[in-house]
Amino acid sequence: MEKVISKATMSRFPTYLKALRQMALEGKQNVLSSELYEVTGIQDTTIRRDLTYLSKDENFGKPGKGYSVKHLIDGLSEVLGVGLESPIILIGVGNLGSAILKYNRWQYTVGKIVGCYDMDRNKEGELFGVKVHHIDDLEKTFPEDCEIAILAISQNIQETVDRLMDLGVKGIVDFTHSHFTVREGIEVKPVDVVAAIQELALKIHSKR
Amino acid sequence: MEKVISKATMSRFPTYLKALRQMALEGKQNVLSSELYEVTGIQDTTIRRDLTYLSKDENFGKPGKGYSVKHLIDGLSEVLGVGLESPIILIGVGNLGSAILKYNRWQYTVGKIVGCYDMDRNKEGELFGVKVHHIDDLEKTFPEDCEIAILAISQNIQETVDRLMDLGVKGIVDFTHSHFTVREGIEVKPVDVVAAIQELALKIHSKR
DNA sequence: AAAACCAAGTTAATTAAATCACAAAATGAA
């Protein structure tokens, strides 16, 4: 009997992982749900409930002692697909694309950008150790088993998305400022500065 | 009696706005909730309910006809604080910071980056038309009425956040990969590629 | 070894969000 992890819980996991890694770096061995609350602002009882999804086996958290930071990191990493080493491609090597690519040596791996694509022929070659192809060669050079694409372009967006889906991409990290549609079952995760600022502005505003 | 806008609704507004702007660009005058569903994947009934938060006055949506794209954009823009022209500062002008700054000429303004700060003295001067100060001069040069800061640094994070809060910053757009704590009432909006990929990986995974 | 304590885990209650189902309103055709 598989427990199904709720959306809300899922969206909190990365937060926990981030906080725990910081703690691990500081040499912390054990952590209480109340301490995680201090750091994340998420209610301790919510945290404990969330963490039960990880504890397939015995004693994850010990009463009176807390959780082992290491165990939590391991559990979260597993469920979050960290270390999955799944190949990721990046579409668009402009300013933003480059910045993302530079980040590719992520502190804690969630996969690796194995190829980039751009519509500018001048960009073909290599960048930060990753091959840059022309977008026309997408189908020819598409990496096997690639399921995640990062979209950092501003033109031909829908067309590109369609091609990606045809190639079997299942998840898109969306840095574009435009809207596009995807087929049933394809996940899109927008990452948008403007939207972030808008939400902030609204929240700050609505407090008065 | 003020209607209080729910968190969930709030987080969908930027999505609507994005979609509607695309439609406006394409010359669309009216839009049905069912059409917005097609584009956003959000249930039409949810959309209609969300939009009621905008309709302070009469006939926003007309039965049999739909909503005026323009009216919706206006309403959303207002509630989202678009065109607020509030001053925003950017901390960290590295690769990512530069990319964000370049985007500053946002298609639809939500405010403007009026100043940047970096710990590298060599970066002092101007970049994409915006003044770059040394981080030591933060207090000296902090723009009046600035409530939002974009954080794109990788060092001295907590210290910087503390200084920002002391200066009256109410919202932080967080591009760092580290955890920091804020005082009660300060909003943090994380924007994180790694977290996005992790969530995607998890969602894709959990479907099998 | 017993007592006292502490914090995880869990069941139950509450609150928030999404969806359903339908009534009312505008439109357009006959």
Add this chain to the structure above:
DNA sequence: TTCATTTTGTGATTTAATTAACTTGGTTTT
């Protein structure tokens, strides 16, 4: 003008998520 059609807007309902209350098991102290 009237009637069928379409689509909004909103109570009512269901579902999901959070929070509160309590139980249990492990730890530490005496």
